[in-house]
Amino acid sequence: MLRNFLTVGSWTMLSRVLGLIRDQLLAAFLGAGPAQDAYLVSLRLPNMFRRLFGEGAFNAAFVPMFTAKYETEGRTAALRFAGQALSALVAWLVILTIICELCMPLIISILAPGFQGERFEMALTLTQITFPYMIMICAAALVSGVLNGLGKFSAASAAYLSFNIIGIAAIFLGAYVWHSVALTSAWGVVISGIVQLGALYWAAHRAGVAPHLVRPSFSKDIRGLMRRMGPGLVGSGVTQMNLMVDTIIATRLPVGSPSILYFADRINQLPLGVLGAAAGTTLLPLLTRHVANNDRASVHASLNRALDYALLLTLPATMGLIALAPSIMAGLFSYGHFTVADALKSAQSLRAYALGLPAFVLIKVFSPGFFAEGDTSTPVRIGFFTLGLNLALNLALYKPLAHVGPPLASTIAAVVNVAILAVLLHRRGIFQPDPRLKSRSARIIGASLMMALWVAAAQKFAAPDLPNWHGIWRLSMLGALIVFGGVVYAISLDALKVLKLSDVLAALQTRIARRRTR
Numbered sequence: 001m002l003r004n005f006l007t008v009g010s011w012t013m014l015s016r017v018l019g020l021i022r023d024q025l026l027a028a029f030l031g032a033g034p035a036q037d038a039y040l041v042s043l044r045l046p047n048m049f050r051r052l053f054g055e056g057a058f059n060a061a062f063v064p065m066f067t068a069k070y071e072t073e074g075r076t077a078a079l080r081f082a083g084q085a086l087s088a089l090v091a092w093l094v095i096l097t098i099i100c101e102l103c104m105p106l107i108i109s110i111l112a113p114g115f116q117g118e119r120f121e122m123a124l125t126l127t128q129i130t131f132p133y134m135i136m137i138c139a140a141a142l143v144s145g146v147l148n149g150l151g152k153f154s155a156a157s158a159a160y161l162s163f164n165i166i167g168i169a170a171i172f173l174g175a176y177v178w179h180s181v182a183l184t185s186a187w188g189v190v191i192s193g194i195v196q197l198g199a200l201y202w203a204a205h206r207a208g209v210a211p212h213l214v215r216p217s218f219s220k221d222i223r224g225l226m227r228r229m230g231p232g233l234v235g236s237g238v239t240q241m242n243l244m245v246d247t248i249i250a251t252r253l254p255v256g257s258p259s260i261l262y263f264a265d266r267i268n269q270l271p272l273g274v275l276g277a278a279a280g281t282t283l284l285p286l287l288t289r290h291v292a293n294n295d296r297a298s299v300h301a302s303l304n305r306a307l308d309y310a311l312l313l314t315l316p317a318t319m320g321l322i323a324l325a326p327s328i329m330a331g332l333f334s335y336g337h338f339t340v341a342d343a344l345k346s347a348q349s350l351r352a353y354a355l356g357l358p359a360f361v362l363i364k365v366f367s368p369g370f371f372a373e374g375d376t377s378t379p380v381r382i383g384f385f386t387l388g389l390n391l392a393l394n395l396a397l398y399k400p401l402a403h404v405g406p407p408l409a410s411t412i413a414a415v416v417n418v419a420i421l422a423v424l425l426h427r428r429g430i431f432q433p434d435p436r437l438k439s440r441s442a443r444i445i446g447a448s449l450m451m452a453l454w455v456a457a458a459q460k461f462a463a464p465d466l467p468n469w470h471g472i473w474r475l476s477m478l479g480a481l482i483v484f485g486g487v488v489y490a491i492s493l494d495a496l497k498v499l500k501l502s503d504v505l506a507a508l509q510t511r512i513a514r515r516r517t518r
Contacts, residue, residue, distance in 0.1 A: 015160050018165060020332065021168060025168060026181070027263060028333075029171060031337025032260055035122060035182045037119055037255065038123040039126055041115070044244070045130075045134075046132075046133045050138055058089065058141075058142070060371045061371075062225060065224065066085075079209060079211055082146050083213065085225060090135065090213065093134060101131060108123050129186040130186050130189045132190055134193075136193030136196065137197070143210070146204055147200070147209070159196050159203065162196050162199060163196065169188065170184045171184070242390045245394055256342065261346075263338075267329070267332070268321065268357060271314060271321075272360050300431075304434050311444050314361045316485070316489045321351070321354035323485075324455060324478070324482070325350045326466075327466045329346045329350060330343040330347075340468060346403075347467075349403050350407075352408040355408075359418040362418045362421075363414065363421065366425060369431060382420050382421060386414075390413035393409035393413065443498045455485040
């Protein structure tokens with residue numbers, strides 16, 4: 001599990017780094033203004049449906065069914081089921097796309113009620129371009145689920161690099177050739193979906209597990225998939241509604257606020273996407289096998305170790321983001337049209353998001369505990385409660401706290417969500433924290449706090465006015481502070497006996513030696 005966790009995490013990290021470069025270019029060329037706001041809203045709808053039908057309820061229902069069918073009935077039956085599922089998914093998404101394209105003016109007026117005039121027209125045009133991306137990326141997610149269900153994580157994770165590679169190319173073309181960065185970036189989104197689907201299907205074909213389109217039908221397996229998917233779809237929909245609430249509130253704030261919130265969230269998503277995606281992707285098939293074999297002890301052990309790995313990497317990221325937020329936002333984005341003032345506002349939002357980072361990651365860890373047993377209804381009920389809580393908090397906080405209100409509301413709702421998930425899993429006997437997890441968690445918290453204090457002190461001593469530095473000097477000092485924080489954290493882990501640096505180095509040397517002998 002750890003090897004697969006790191007495999008998915010490594011590819012996702014590379015994708016996030018490329019995504020960071022893409023966001024830096026967007027900030028530099030578009031700044032925090034109307035075009036940026038419109039482009040970011042145009043991504044909200046296809047991304048929402050991608051998470052619903054690609055990475056959310058559909059995949060959560062499909063992967064356990066596909067894995068179980070592969071284990072019990074063999075490859076042929078599993079691939080027949082995958083082909084039926086792919087056909088039903090594509091047919092539904094094509095119909096949905098046609099309806100949404102025809103109703104797009106109404107949809108934009110609901111999604112972005114604060115947009116008027118130029119921002120509304122730009123958001124409408126760009127969303128009509130980006131929306132078909134949903135079809136390709138959801139189909140790609142199903143093919144990725146087939147590969148993940150068979151333990152083939154590398155190809156599925158690597159394919160998603162194309163979104164950011166093509167996105168970067170589109171920005172340069174828009175800036176220097178067609179002189180419309182927002183428009184070319186929107187077309188780049190669609191092209192990247194085609195490339196991702198093609199790359200994943202090619203990988204599945206090479207592995208001999210490529211599903212084929214057939215005439216859509218409501219077979220027994222598809223009806224079972226829909227029954228499993230229904231409650232989870234509502235549950236994932238609740239999560240996406242939380243994001244929609246944040247977007248709606250942001251559009252009612254001053255011009256540029258959606259952009260300020262977006263760039264803060266993108267930095268927060270760097271560790272969240274890497275760790276949350278890796279944990280959820282690798283843990284679900286593993287827990288499904290243990291549940292199918294009625295191996296309760298392995299379920300407990302796998303969940304405990306996944307929590308251990310997640311906390312080991314999430315807590316220092318949280319503390320580091322809080323300690324260095326202004327320097328991070330200025331160092332990464334304060335170029336071109338994105339000013340230092342914009343970066344400092346975005347840093348305030350980042351700190352509010354970062355407070356909830358552990359909760360967001362642990363939701364990804366705990367949710368497979370329900371999905372592996374086929375229970376997708378319980379997270380729905382929890383999700384409805386947290387949706388109401390998030391909406392109430394947003395309405396209460398967005399006026400007095402402006403751009404800090406929506407991220408703080410999301411953080412509080414996520415903390416409540418993960419607490420309820422943990423309590424329910426514990427009552428069911430699925431989550432039983434062992435002494436090792438309790439002891440190591442306390443020491444990891446201590447090491448993370450130590451790292452944050454040393455980093456904050458180092459910045460105050462060496463670069464108290466770092467956000468106002470210029471160019472390469474600012475970025476270089478930020479990099480030095482991050483490296484310093486990593487060294488302090490590693491030493492703290494060793495001192496607190498969480499990890500022995502000598503053992504880690506020895507393991508790395510062994511792995512390098514094995515690769516050289518292949």
